[in-house]
Amino acid sequence: MPLTPNLRGALFMSLSMAGFTFNDIIIKFLSTGINMGQIIFLRGAVATVLIFLLARHRGALRPLRMLADRWVALRVVGEIGGTVTFIIALSHIPIATASAILQALPLAVTMGAALFLAEPVGWRRWLAILVGFAGVMIIVRPGTEAFSPYSLLVVGTVLFATLRDIATRKIHAAIPSLFLSTVTAAAVSISGLFIVAPLGGWRPVDAGQFGLVAAAGCLLLVGYQFIIMSMREGEISFVAPFRYTSFIWAVLLGYLVFGDVPDNWMIIGGFVVVGSGLYTLYREQVRQGQEIAARAPARPTP
Incomplete structure (x- = not known):
């Protein structure tokens, strides 16, 4: 029995979140033996080459002068800041904790869109946004023994990613997404070189480690490709909630690979954030439905 477009979209979104989470697992696994700046540089280099080849195949490359735009610059800053803060935090806290905090991103984007x-x-x-941020505080638990300052780096990741997403909305439609992704991936890769020395200097990378870094770069491309496919297949209102499967993937893989068992407060906070995000998506659909109904011509009375 063939899947409906909505179910295919949901499957693609779930696979996208799995790709991103498996990438995070590899990065966290490598963090004990490789400088995090090296990981950002090497993974970014692999991702840049792959995205460049895909962009060239699809005819999406453009002259670099098209990028002379402040929104493009802000998007690059957001992507670099989000990548650096998340990867550094990931090497110090459980992946489920980092993922739970990241679930606040849709709430932060909604708030940023309203404010800016x-x-x-x-x-x-x-x-719902306030409740979601309260959920983040439950996860972070400042002032308690369970508090880790590296959790605040993931909060910083959410802020940088919000900047990235808001700037993306303002970028001119004439700039192809793949071209923008190629340039952004290259900028993120180069940024890794600037933090190698502060994080302890370059360390030798063997073939196995480089293979895992290359696999992480491929998984990034898989994640981005499936998220595009999901949005093209199904209705956004049906597909978008499956973005939160990344939290389930993170809890499951964190336990299987690293033996991390989330405590009750982290689980409660995570579900508060996810629930708030789902409610926000629901209210957005209600608002859009009301706008469509208001624009529809009135039926003549018989």
Whole structure:
């Protein structure tokens, strides 16, 4: 029995989140033997080559002068900041904890769009955003023995990723996504070189380690490709909630690979954040439905 477009979209979104999470698992595994700056550089180099080849195959390459735009620059800054903060944090805290905090990203993007792009956000969604951020505080638990300052780096990742996503909305449609991704991946890769020395200097990389770094770069491409396919297959309202399967992947793989068992507070906080995000998606669909109904011509009365 063939899958419906919505179910295919949901499957593709789940596979995308799996790709990203497996990438994170590899990065965390390598962090004990390789400088994190090296990982960012090497993984970024592999990803850049792969995305460049895909962009060239699809005719998406453009002259670099098209990138002379402040929104492009802000997007690159957001991508670099998000990558560096997340990868450094990932080497010090459980992957499930990092993933749970990252689930606040849709809430942060909604808030940023309201504050900086003047997008309408009703009181229900503002309340959901506040509840979601309270969930993040439950996970981070500042002032307790369970608190790790590296958790705040993931909060920084959310802020940088919000900057990236808001800037992306403002970039001119004439700049192809693959071209933008190629340039961004190259910039992120180069940024890794600047933090190699502060993080302890370059260490020898053997063939096995480089193979894992290359696999992480391939998984990034898989994640990005499947997320595009998911949005093209199914309705966003149906597909988007499956983005939160990354939290399930992180808990499962963190336990299987590293033996990490999330405590009750982390699980509670994670579900508070995810629940708030799902409610925000629901209210966005309600708002869009109301706008469509308001624009529809009134039926003549018989």
